[in-house]
Amino acid sequence: MSTGSGWDSMVRVVFLHPDLGIGGAERLVVDAAVALRSRGCSVKIWTAHYDPQHCFSETLSSDLPVECVGDWLPTSVFGYFHALCAYIRMIYVTLYLVLSGEEFDVVFCDQNVLFYCHFPDQLLTQRRSALKRFYRGPIDWFEELTTGMADRILVNSQFTAGVFKQTFPKLADVHTDVLYPSLNSSAFDVEVEDLGGLLPAGRSIVFLSINRYERKKNLPLALKALAALKGRLSVGEWERVHLVMAGGYDERVVENVEHHEELRSLVSSLGLEDHVIFLRSFSDKQKLSLLHNCTCVLYTPSNEHFGIVPVEAMYSRCPVIAVNSGGPLESVAHGETGFLCEPTPEHFSEAMQQFVTDPKLKQRMGNAGRERVQQRFSLQAFTEQLYCHISSLTQ
Known part of the structure; x- marks a missing residue:
């Protein structure tokens, strides 16, 4: 068991997120991390991009450490292939985490293992051309395959639960629990x-x-x-x-x-x-x-x-x-x-x-x-x- 990072004997949770900016998905990740931290879990966030000048204030605290690796990797190729680049960046972060020697009990990913479905990735982009459909085909297939490998799947609303089952027909029988995002009222x-x-x-x-x-x-x-x-x-x-x-x-x-x-x-x-x-x-x-x-x-x-x-x-x-x-x-x-x-x-x-x-x-x-x-x-x-x-x- 690695102790060099300061993680304690409590439940150790690592969050993986591609870009820790200030969007709704990032707000969800930060709130979840703060929530688990308040229950005594040891929490850390790994991401491919993090800018202290463009982030939620909670991530500036030493109680919520953020590890940023792979920011040098491109986010697109001449304005295209955003999804492929995002997957490559996340794979890089994951490999870096594994090779770092840090140990953890649960991986929390919203993009297993706990999978929190903010929204199916394949619905966040349109397929207006045959080339785009050809390019996205393997990525969509891989998304459904890996999502089905999660130990537990949560969704952020009843609406997303319905979309999840429509988007992933092979996972129609997989149970999903609704966990509404919260508000850190403090x-x-x-x-x-x-x-x-x-x-x-x-x-x-x-x-x-x-x-x-x-x-x-x-x-x-x-x-x-x-x-x-x-x-x-x-x-x-x-x-x-x-x-x-x-x-x-x-x-x-x-x-x-x-x-x-x-x-x-x-x-x-x-x-x-x-x-x-x-x-x-x-x-x-x-x-x-x-x-x-x-x-x-x-x-x-x-x-x-x-x-x-x-x-x-x-x-x-x-x-x-x-x-x-x-x-x-x-x-x-x-x-x-x-x-x-x-x-x-x-x-x-x-x-x-x-x-x-x-x-x-x-x-x-x-x-x-x-x-x-x-x-x-x-x-x-x-x-x-x-x-x-x-x-x-x-x-």
Whole structure:
């Protein structure tokens, strides 16, 4: 047994993740690691990319060590073969871990052994050409094969459970347990700063979009909904409205750069320049400030496997307007903690208008949202369930 790394006699858990950035999958990994650490497990994260300037604050603690290897490996080849490069990077990390001599009881991977299915990898990319289908064929086959080798499979929502069985027909009889992602509420129960002059004076109705600058997140919906809202309001009401487009942004990712520019062009074409502000790669403090000071969160992706942003918003007593599909169907209570809408500017703007005309709506829905998160998505419930799964694998 190796002791050079400082791992103790408790259950030793290693997390493998390809890119420890600030997306939803990374939030899930960090929360799971923090949860197991709180139960006395010895935890370490291994990844192919980690930037201390672009990460969740918990990973900066010595209590949650992060080992980064293989960052020199390419993430694509001339803008192509992203999946193949990701697999190669993860294989490299895995081999490096094995050869390091460190011992562990459970491997936690969301990409066995405990497999936490954030979403099937093969559904995260489209196959528009025969060449792409040919290229992805072996990778998809390998994903299903290796997933079936896991000792236990968890999914992050009932929606993902259904998608899992549809995507992997050979694993249709494999049992999957639903483990909802949780919220590390201690990170939200801190003193929150105001927006510090971020918005023009008089903008008392602030809508907030939080998502990575990726086309699949359907961020134009928020902008088009804002334009539709303008037509529903009087001049005086409109002057109180502002939209903050906050998103994860990585200059290494071409799509982030391109889509940010596409969104800015859309704002200009819609004549919304004075009512929209973009924030890229904001800090945790800025995020808390935005959630506590905004009126409502606009969550625009369709068929999102879970989506932690609505949960974060509700805990911050901020209502959510989300698309009526995927994970939000299980997190957002329609008419109580927010609204579930068809993904059209008309439906979103109709829900947004209610927050302009009813000043007390935010408080009512906000309080209900906090209570819902505490009941269904608490870190304590997540920790106990995850620890039970981990413990059973070591017996």
